[in-house]
Amino acid sequence: MTHSFIKTATGLWEVVIGLEVHAQVKSLSKLFSGAATSFAADPNTKVSLVDAALPGMLPVVNKFCIEQAVKTGLALRGDIALHSVFDRKNYFYADLPQGYQISQFYHPIVRNGFLEIDLENGETKTIHIERIHLEQDAGKSIHDLHPDKSFIDLNRSGTALMEIVTKPDMRSAHEAMDFIKKLRLILRYLGSCDANMDEGSLRVDVNISVHRPGTPFGTRAEIKNVNSIRFIGQAIDHEINRQIALLESDQSVDQETRLFDASSGTTRSMRSKEDAQDYRYFPDPDLRPIVLTEDYIQKVQESLPELPNEKRTRFMEDYGLSRYDATVLVSDLETPLYYEKVLKNLKGWKDQIEAAKLASNWISGELFAALNEKNLSIDKSPIAPEKLAQLLNLIGEGKLSGRLAKDVFEIMIETGQEPEKIVDEKGLVQISDTGALEAIVDQVIKDNPKMVEEYKSGKDKLFGFFVGQTMKLSGGKANPQMINEILKRKL
Ligand code: ADP
Numbered sequence: 001m002t003h004s005f006i007k008t009a010t011g012l013w014e015v016v017i018g019l020e021v022h023a024q025v026k027s028l029s030k031l032f033s034g035a036a037t038s039f040a041a042d043p044n045t046k047v048s049l050v051d052a053a054l055p056g057m058l059p060v061v062n063k064f065c066i067e068q069a070v071k072t073g074l075a076l077r078g079d080i081a082l083h084s085v086f087d088r089k090n091y092f093y094a095d096l097p098q099g100y101q102i103s104q105f106y107h108p109i110v111r112n113g114f115l116e117i118d119l120e121n122g123e124t125k126t127i128h129i130e131r132i133h134l135e136q137d138a139g140k141s142i143h144d145l146h147p148d149k150s151f152i153d154l155n156r157s158g159t160a161l162m163e164i165v166t167k168p169d170m171r172s173a174h175e176a177m178d179f180i181k182k183l184r185l186i187l188r189y190l191g192s193c194d195a196n197m198d199e200g201s202l203r204v205d206v207n208i209s210v211h212r213p214g215t216p217f218g219t220r221a222e223i224k225n226v227n228s229i230r231f232i233g234q235a236i237d238h239e240i241n242r243q244i245a246l247l248e249s250d251q252s253v254d255q256e257t258r259l260f261d262a263s264s265g266t267t268r269s270m271r272s273k274e275d276a277q278d279y280r281y282f283p284d285p286d287l288r289p290i291v292l293t294e295d296y297i298q299k300v301q302e303s304l305p306e307l308p309n310e311k312r313t314r315f316m317e318d319y320g321l322s323r324y325d326a327t328v329l330v331s332d333l334e335t336p337l338y339y340e341k342v343l344k345n346l347k348g349w350k351d352q353i354e355a356a357k358l359a360s361n362w363i364s365g366e367l368f369a370a371l372n373e374k375n376l377s378i379d380k381s382p383i384a385p386e387k388l389a390q391l392l393n394l395i396g397e398g399k400l401s402g403r404l405a406k407d408v409f410e411i412m413i414e415t416g417q418e419p420e421k422i423v424d425e426k427g428l429v430q431i432s433d434t435g436a437l438e439a440i441v442d443q444v445i446k447d448n449p450k451m452v453e454e455y456k457s458g459k460d461k462l463f464g465f466f467v468g469q470t471m472k473l474s475g476g477k478a479n480p481q482m483i484n485e486i487l488k489r490k491l
């Protein structure tokens with residue numbers, strides 16, 4: 001394992017980070033009621049009597065949500081509990097009409113998973129997961145609509161959350177950020193959570209402490225609800241400096257909950273551990289334990305899709321891609337689908353590996369740049385995968401040079417036209433006719449007698465000049481390999 005210690009004037013420090021992630025289950029209805037879950041509905045329009053906690057209402061567990069937690073647990077290689085229990089976590093808050101949150105404290109549905117992250121030096125590291133439990137979300141209090149009133153929106157009340165808790169295994173901002181990137185990707189592949197941090201369907205609490213290497217872990221601060229990966233990095237960097245500064249001036253770090261302020265990039269105290277509540281957890285008498293069978297777990301296991309790391313390995317093995325290229329292609333849900341559609345439509349290539357590599361380069365280079373500029377996701381690409389394949393096939397057949405292909409690509413992005421049609425209309429076909437090319441080369445040689453002399457007297461570097469002149473005279477259409485060969489022969 002690599003160590004990323006921090007060195008200051010007083011010596012070395014080690015950073016310790018553990019994450020608590022709230023992932024909203026991608027379910028049409030809530031964990032214990034049939035009310036719809038939906039982002040940005042009108043306030044208090046998605047609230048059943050259960051969510052509003054009217055007396056006498058009884059919760060009924062949503063099987064689909066259980067399945068999503070099991071799926072997630074299996075994908076993170078956890079142990080699925082055959083018997084898990086919902087507990088009441090008691091506290092008062094205006095947006096919690098029940099007066100308790102139904103959660104899993106003593107017997108969570110998943111224990112002991114892990115996730116592999118990529119370190120900056122190219123190595124991988126295993127981050128252990130302590131538990132995943134299911135719980136309901138609270139409503140929302142809105143304090144900024146009226147000078148002396150607060151508003152309550154219960155739409156979110158009762159929505160299912162998976163709380164994923166890691167062991168304190170991370171040692172830097174990079175590791176914590178990569179963990180969240182990897183986790184977000186797995187959740188999206190599984191479809192168990194949208195994992196949109198800006199819509200709040202993935203929320204991260206960052207626990208962080210510092211200590212001298214070789215000594216016990218330090219006291220941690222917990223930064224609540226950090227809502228972007230970049231902010232996680234900023235919050236951690238700020239905390240590292242704050243905590244080290246405290247300890248180096250003989251003060252201590254308080255165990256407290258802090259808030260990240262995105263506008264200043266700093267954290268500030270929200271409440272200290274002294275105010276920590278006693279939640280008086282006890283099993284919810286309205287709900288029976290969740291009892292799962294091995295058979296059920298096996299069925300869920302078999303339904304898991306290919307996960308990002310598996311896909312990456314397959315792309316490296318089957319298509320000969322580098323680890324880096326494969327990582328780029330699998331880092332969202334749609335790109336690998338697009339890529340494999342391109343591959344399916346590649347025709348007439350002798351070297352399959354070369355073709356697969358070229359397709360990967362065009363997607364992560366030209367296509368990503370163009371989509372980025374147009375602010376489009378790849379599933380909305382103006383160039384369908386079949387058409388990108390046609391373009392690459394023209395390169396493979398020698399009809400287009402890489403340069404001409406880029407020109408055709410530009411037109412395709414704007415018009416969505418077929419590459420063949422563009423090539424015909426604009427007369428962009430590469431000149432691969434030996435006679436025609438020889439005539440152009442002869443002309444270049446005739447036009448540049450002095451350069452020819454210098455070249456012949458040993459100035460090898462001038463070769464590029466002749467290639468450039470020939471290209472120019474051909475209007476960019478000359479077949480580059482053939483020019484090289486003809487020039488070498490004629491000079
Ligand atoms: P609590 O139940 O009080 O929140 P836990 O032991 O469940 O405490 O830990 C919560 C989170 O804090 C976990 O993600 C864990 O990895 C992390 N954590 C625990 N100890 C430390 C520490 N000394 N420094 C940083 N993170 C820590």
Ligand code: MG
Binds near residue numbers: 020
């Ligand atoms: Mg906690």
